[in-house]
Amino acid sequence: MILIVEDEPKLASLVTDYLQAAHFETEHIADGREALAAIRARKPELVLLDLMLPGRDGLEICRELRTFSDVPVIMLTARVEEIDRLIGLEMGADDYICKPFSPREMVARVKAILRRARAKSSGLPAQSLLEIRPEHHSAKLDGQVLSLTPVEFRLLQALAAAEGNILSREHLLNHLYADHRVVTDRTVDSHIKNLRRKFDAVMPGHDLIRSIYGVGYKLELN
Structure with missing residues (x-):
């Protein structure tokens, strides 16, 4: 109840x-x-x-x-x-x-x-909805393959590594581009939006990436 x-x-x-x-x-x-x-x-x-x-x-x-x-x-x-x-x-x-x-x-x-x-x-571990295989540069959500760009994949890796914890935009920016180009906070927001769209295509109505007002984002799978 x-x-x-x-x-x-x-x-x-x-x-x-x-x-x-x-x-x-x-x-x-x-x-x-x-x-x-x-x-x-x-x-x-x-x-x-x-x-x-x-x-x-x-x-x-x-x-x-x-x-x-x-x-x-x-x-x-x-x-x-x-x-x-x-x-x-x-x-x-x-x-x-x-x-x-x-x-x-x-x-x-x-x-x-x-x-x-x-x-x-x-006493059992909660079943993870997300499977990331860095060696194959691939990810699955609820058993379905996610079609991710290299930047989206790195962003997802960063979020998944700190699952349940809040990550600032600055922290996430440091994981986006291998050449450390100068980008703005809005870049993170744009890629988060794309990740959410791809998540929603697999699991409609489940807000797995949460915005924390004034701080950043966190991934919540369970």
Whole structure:
């Protein structure tokens, strides 16, 4: 069961509809003061937790939640500043989704985090979606060959080597061109856009390369 803690009725209804269409059982509460009791009683597989709630805010809830449970938490927020993201993650959140967001992306994030959590609890490694073979200069996503330019391949290698970690544009620029030509940050953005397009052709609706506002990019496969 996925517990949705969100005080905006229309958004809560939309999230509920999409999760139920993806065959998840859901429960919704709108008051932050009821969140911890509901988590203790219902023991959800995952919590979608709004940052700004009546009664008690999401960061405070997440901080106390981590004293008794390791249930995955995705925070929903309209705050896009990086400091809010970092504070939330330090409080124990597993991921962030900034409003307004695509319901399809939200479902994809939920599935990815649940895959990771289930693999961890079973003691088995999560199956990697990406296979890179540098000796053949080739890459596969979900078993399908990606047609990449040399620059896109080097960019993907850099992202994959630091999977789950944020890489700055400057860091990525250093991996793009063998002749170290002078290029701008926008060059990275352009190649990231192309990689995303090729990823989406294989796995529509899965945002595997995430933009971190004001910082850079990271690759998230699970």
